[in-house]
Amino acid sequence: MVVADAGYKTPAIAHRLLEDGIQPLFPYTRPKTKEGFFGKHEFAYDEYYDCYICPGVHILTYSTTNRNGYKEYKSYGEHCAECHCLSKCTESKDHVKQITRHVWEEYMEVVEDIRHTIGNRQIYQLRKETIERIFGTAKEQHGFRYTQYVGKARMEMKAGLTFACMNLKKLAKILEKRGWNTVRFLLILKKIKRKEVLKEKWCWA
Template identity: 40%
Template structure:
């Protein structure tokens, strides 16, 4: 999916029909840096579903790692730090632990299964999430997403089921 194409399509709809768009509701596939930045530049409020990633069985969930905004780092359950490492092309920031420090940790088995004893903690949207919101233009609210599910997803389901567009 070309995400810039999605913003171009939105621009086309606004220009063609003269819509005064204040907010858009999107599914979780659109929760990316370029989409959020484009919506912010257009001063459009984005309501985007959040993907819930589950940790592997036996490993600490992401919530056990606390973010220290003053020093831009994460603190693990054993009070050791994960420092910022890099940002990938999709906008995910990676925080990594020191393998030498982690190799002797009593909580290592619950933290990571990596061979070099290093924990890598990716965060989405260019920063950590704070109570269901990111630092970008996105907010997760139930009512607009519920309306989207009723209006949009129903028509997609009808198209797939009734009009043979399942594999289109």
């Protein structure tokens, strides 16, 4: 399972993770519908006929697929003009309601099912105690609020070295709690051959 914030909650990422056999756990995202209007969840999708049915029991048929991979569904303005739900549905001059659905929307539906699974809410709450803390440390103590080098390769090298050091410090604390001698641990690290470090991809990519 991969736990990520709302910035990664996209159909493309959900598709890739699920296809690779990885369960993505994303947070709840608030609908962006204008206040006082019907939300997208109030429009029923008919998978067999590939259309949407609005709260006023009108059909939104498939129109086209845009370059971003979203299928567009539109209503008939003649029908909507006489609908009693028009004021809560759309403000368009031609009374046409449009809804978009990504070609990988079914993967987002699976993601929502995973989010509602018992126990996953508690798992997501652990994120702020682990991942967010690491990000905060990197920003406050290691200058990761801004990029300090020119070029992707140099920043990859800085990020790799920085997070490697952070992991080593964390590992040293864990081993110390388990009774290890920290000095002995550092001596073991010094015995790592230099060529094993230099051949890493993030150093020279």
